[in-house]
Amino acid sequence: MGASEIPDTMKAIQVVEFNKPYKINTVKVPKDLQPTDILVKVAVASNCHTDSMVTAGTFGTKLPCTASHEGAGTIVALGKDAEARGFKVGQRVMCGLPLHPCGECGDCRGPENQTQYCSNLDGHCGVHVDGCFAEYVSVDSHSTTPLPDEVSFTSAAPLACAGRTIWRGLLQTGLKAGEWVAIVGSGGGLGHLGIQFAKALGLKVIGVDARDEGLSLSKEQGADVIVDARKGKESVVKEVHAVTNDKGADSTVCISDHEDAAAIACAVTKMHGIMVQIAQPKDVVIPFEELIFRDIRIHGSLLCSADESKSMLECIAKNGITVKTNPFNGLDKIEELTGMVHGGKIQGKAIIIVDPEQIDHEKKIGVNS
Numbered sequence: 584m585g586a587s588e589i590p591d592t593m594k595a596i597q598v599v600e601f602n603k604p605y606k607i608n609t610v611k612v613p614k615d616l617q618p619t620d621i622l623v624k625v626a627v628a629s630n631c632h633t634d635s636m637v638t639a640g641t642f643g644t645k646l647p648c649t650a651s652h653e654g655a656g657t658i659v660a661l662g663k664d665a666e667a668r669g670f671k672v673g674q675r676v677m678c679g680l681p682l683h684p685c686g687e688c689g690d691c692r693g694p695e696n697q698t699q700y701c702s703n704l705d706g707h708c709g710v711h712v713d714g715c716f717a718e719y720v721s722v723d724s725h726s727t728t729p730l731p732d733e734v735s736f737t738s739a740a741p742l743a744c745a746g747r748t749i750w751r752g753l754l755q756t757g758l759k760a761g762e763w764v765a766i767v768g769s770g771g772g773l774g775h776l777g778i779q780f781a782k783a784l785g786l787k788v789i790g791v792d793a794r795d796e797g798l799s800l801s802k803e804q805g806a807d808v809i810v811d812a813r814k815g816k817e818s819v820v821k822e823v824h825a826v827t828n829d830k831g832a833d834s835t836v837c838i839s840d841h842e843d844a845a846a847i848a849c850a851v852t853k854m855h856g857i858m859v860q861i862a863q864p865k866d867v868v869i870p871f872e873e874l875i876f877r878d879i880r881i882h883g884s885l886l887c888s889a890d891e892s893k894s895m896l897e898c899i900a901k902n903g904i905t906v907k908t909n910p911f912n913g914l915d916k917i918e919e920l921t922g923m924v925h926g927g928k929i930q931g932k933a934i935i936i937v938d939p940e941q942i943d944h945e946k947k948i949g950v951n952s
Contacts, residue, residue: 589622591661595649595717596917602638605650605716605917613713613721618664620721623678626941627740628715629653629908630924630933631772632840636863652708654678654715654722655730655739657941665724675945677739677896678715679726680707680886696754696888699726715740716914718937720822728892733900735950736942741772741906741932742895747887749777749838750895752859753784755884756834760785764834765823767848768839768862769806770797772932775907777836778804780895783902789823789832791851793841800907800930812839816847823851832854840864849873849881859884905930912939922947 588821593612616622628651637644659676684691684701691701706712708722730739758764766777769790774797781788782805790801793812802809810822823831831853837845840862848858849869853876860867873879887895898904908931911920920933936942 585878586905589719593718594914595713596651596914597647597649597716598638599647601638601646603638605638605921606647607914607917608647610649610717612719614660616660616662616721617683618662619668619683619724620662621658621665621670621676621724621727622652622660623656623676623720623722624659625654625715625718625720625937626656626736626939627654628717628935629740629743629745630920631744633744633863634708634737637710644711648709648711649682649713649715649717650709651714651716652680652710653740653743654720654746654777655736655743656720656938659719660733661724668724670724670727670729675730675736675893677728677743678720678722679724679728680709680744681726682706682708682723684723694858695890699888714757715743716917716935726889726892728889728896731896732898732948732950734896735945736944737908737910737934737936738899738906740934741908742776742899743888744775745932746776746899746906747892748861748885748894750780750838750898751887751891752836752838752861752884753777753786754891755859755882756857757834758784758786758834761787762833763787763789763827765789765791765835765848765851766806767791767812767835767837767844767851768797768800768841769801770794770799771833771838773838773861775804775837779902779904780898783898783904789851791819791847793839794835794927802874803937812841812843812847812951816843816850818914819847822852827853830854834859836861838862842868845869846873849877849879852879854878856880857882881947909933911934912936
């Protein structure tokens with residue numbers, strides 16, 4: 584697609600008022616690119632739990648704002664700095680979230696695995712600035728990742744946030760092959776990916792969930808042990824200790840925002856172990872005994888850095904990791920999508936096929952995963 588073929592306007596799903604349904608509006612295509620920017624023709628965009636936080640006004644988003652921070656598609660235009668970084672028109676990419684980091688703060692200067700924490704940026708796509716529930720999106724080349732031929736758009740879109748988040752969370756545990764990791768909230772969009780990632784890293788996995796659908800998906804994705812959190816903390820800890828030589832998991836990743844989730848995550852972790860907190864409830868509640876008497880160390884974790892994103896996609900390509908998706912065809916299906924998500928019965932990720940022609944094209948070139 585040449586520059587002259589890019590339209591002036593497009594359809595976009597937007598948050599126009601907090602705590603109200605999305606609206607589909609006609610808006611301008613974001614052609615005014617900064618040097619590091621990439622204009623992506625969106626193939627697939629995905630729904631994430633954070634989207635509900637955006638619509639609730641949690642992040643103080645300036646409205647109207649195009650929703651979704653998870654997207655993948657094809658580059659149709661780019662700034663000169665993005666081109667110098669190796670990006671090119673026609674390239675398939677997983678969209679980045681952070682937009683325009685300052686490049687000067689301590690986080691931007693590194694180490695590389697914390698550059699995504701720059702607090703002097705313009706915001707995150709789909710959270711503070713326009714996102715991927717649209718026909719086109721402008722993203723930053725610093726955080727955007729080229730797709731291997733083995734990874735499809737339908738897999739890549741949910742990976743843009745969910746995949747990047749759980750992959751980094753697992754890296755933060757510092758575990759080695761053969762060790763036990765517990766994933767609290769294992770049967771959701773992040774969790775089912777986390778199980779597959781952990782197995783690819785050689786870890787033994789304890790999946791903890793509180794829904795029948797979540798427990799079923801955890802087992803389906805290969806968790807070595809499944810534990811029902813509805814039995815209560817004491818029972819959960821007992822079951823975890825039974826398979827870990829009475830020590831507890833070597834490390835735990837918490838991706839459930841239930842009020843008891845962080846406490847359970849700490850309780851199933853061995854003494855002096857790391858609990859990685861990814862979920863974002865209003866308050867993370869942990870009994871002092873876990874911190875003081877058991878020396879559980881709490882690590883917060885955000886998105887992958889650029890290099891971590893690349894390593895995630897390499898892992899997916901090498902190990903054939905798949906994303907369980909619930910596809911909806913077209914931006915006008917947003918009400919159906921949100922109805923499924925809020926119904927609580929969803930397994931995996933809800934996605935919108937924005938541009939079916941791109942899906943057809945990648946099938947012709949042999950991309951199927």
